[in-house]
Amino acid sequence: MRTRKQGTAMSAESLFTPFTIKSLSLPNRIVMAPMTRSFSPGGIPTDDVAAYYRRRAEGGVGLIFTEGTAIERPAAKSNDAHPDFFGHGLTGWSKVFEAVHSAGGRIAPQLWHVGSVHPEEKDGNDPNEPIDSPSGIRAPEGAFGQPMTEEMIQDTIDAFAASARHAQKIGADAINIHAAHGYLIDQFFWALTNRRDDRWGGEDIGSRSRFAAEVIRAIRSAVGPDLPIIIRLSQWKQQDYTVRLATTPTEMHAWLEPMADAGIDMFDCSQRRFWEPEFEGSDLNFAGWVKKISGLPTITVGSVGLDAEFLSFFTDRKMAPAPVDELVRRLERGDFDLVAVGRALLGDPHWAEKIREGRASELLAFDRSVMRTLT
Numbered sequence: 001m002r003t004r005k006q007g008t009a010m011s012a013e014s015l016f017t018p019f020t021i022k023s024l025s026l027p028n029r030i031v032m033a034p035m036t037r038s039f040s041p042g043g044i045p046t047d048d049v050a051a052y053y054r055r056r057a058e059g060g061v062g063l064i065f066t067e068g069t070a071i072e073r074p075a076a077k078s079n080d081a082h083p084d085f086f087g088h089g090l091t092g093w094s095k096v097f098e099a100v101h102s103a104g105g106r107i108a109p110q111l112w113h114v115g116s117v118h119p120e121e122k123d124g125n126d127p128n129e130p131i132d133s134p135s136g137i138r139a140p141e142g143a144f145g146q147p148m149t150e151e152m153i154q155d156t157i158d159a160f161a162a163s164a165r166h167a168q169k170i171g172a173d174a175i176n177i178h179a180a181h182g183y184l185i186d187q188f189f190w191a192l193t194n195r196r197d198d199r200w201g202g203e204d205i206g207s208r209s210r211f212a213a214e215v216i217r218a219i220r221s222a223v224g225p226d227l228p229i230i231i232r233l234s235q236w237k238q239q240d241y242t243v244r245l246a247t248t249p250t251e252m253h254a255w256l257e258p259m260a261d262a263g264i265d266m267f268d269c270s271q272r273r274f275w276e277p278e279f280e281g282s283d284l285n286f287a288g289w290v291k292k293i294s295g296l297p298t299i300t301v302g303s304v305g306l307d308a309e310f311l312s313f314f315t316d317r318k319m320a321p322a323p324v325d326e327l328v329r330r331l332e333r334g335d336f337d338l339v340a341v342g343r344a345l346l347g348d349p350h351w352a353e354k355i356r357e358g359r360a361s362e363l364l365a366f367d368r369s370v371m372r373t374l375t
């Protein structure tokens, strides 16, 4: 936990400089991090969900990533109130996108498949339908379901592409692919959950990146060359926060290269504390190393604007606002291009404009009671 005093000694001006990538032009560097809210019964975002995202656009967020939203595969989500990005879900998302755009904002859906992360045996999903996972493993417990067949893998890749095409049709400003936190794509990256000996698995992290790369290729061919495609990666897994997929810059290169070759435009680098160095001998964080190695733009995230990291979310502790000086120092040094903000924006839709206007004393503390409603 940081102990620095609250305040915005350093100017936050650089957070409010424009940024352009392909067809996406942003007025500032602040991104709303994807955050699951479970307020979309039957998979359809309601008018309240639209108003919730609209408030963040009105509050000056440059780009909004939606919460994870399911692609059209059996058991792609683990809760009926998680939104779908297909079928009737699209009606709700159209309203959300319209609401954000009419407030002058920009929005990108986070396309999600949970893989074998199911808290209960199927969580209301059809028990006759298979659960997708690379090797039929649910970490850390072990065997769960069947390994995906070649046909299931292809259908899943097609489902990601179909959702991306729908997104483009209803006006998405970019696509975010959820490949982090131990969900399906991450289960392919992770040696513990990917034991395949065909082309979708392998000893080295580069071979286990093939599934992600093929998802990117399929999305690219569905949406054309101009819509930015962003992928969210993390070293940590919700099943084990100590896991690191890439323990050296060389391994990180092997991990990223297939995705870069497949045409990814930007990496969204999920970390719990943005100031933590990724490898010894440098203070560069995860987003800093990914940018250095790939040469592509990156997004950082992790406890921006708060004095405690996101696992405190599961406690009753109140999280106080924290200064953004260190973040700004790294942004100005060119370590990353955009900054995603999670809990600080959940608690305070006006966080971005308060930072811009130097209204530090008006920043709100965060506690998890905000999760009960869509404030």
Ligand SMILES: Cc1cc2nc3c(=O)[nH]c(=O)nc-3n(C[C@H](O)[C@H](O)[C@H](O)COP(=O)(O)O)c2cc1C
Residues within 6 Å of the ligand: 033, 034, 035, 036, 037, 067, 068, 110, 178, 180, 181, 232, 270, 271, 272, 301, 302, 303, 304, 309, 310, 313, 340, 341, 342, 343, 344
């Ligand atoms: C309530 C909640 C829901 C989240 N849901 C998602 C999600 O759907 N997809 C995702 O990639 N990350 C998700 N995250 C992680 C956040 O995007 C973010 O990376 C994390 O909260 C760290 O940022 P923060 O410290 O600014 O909150 C979630 C976090 C929270 C607190």
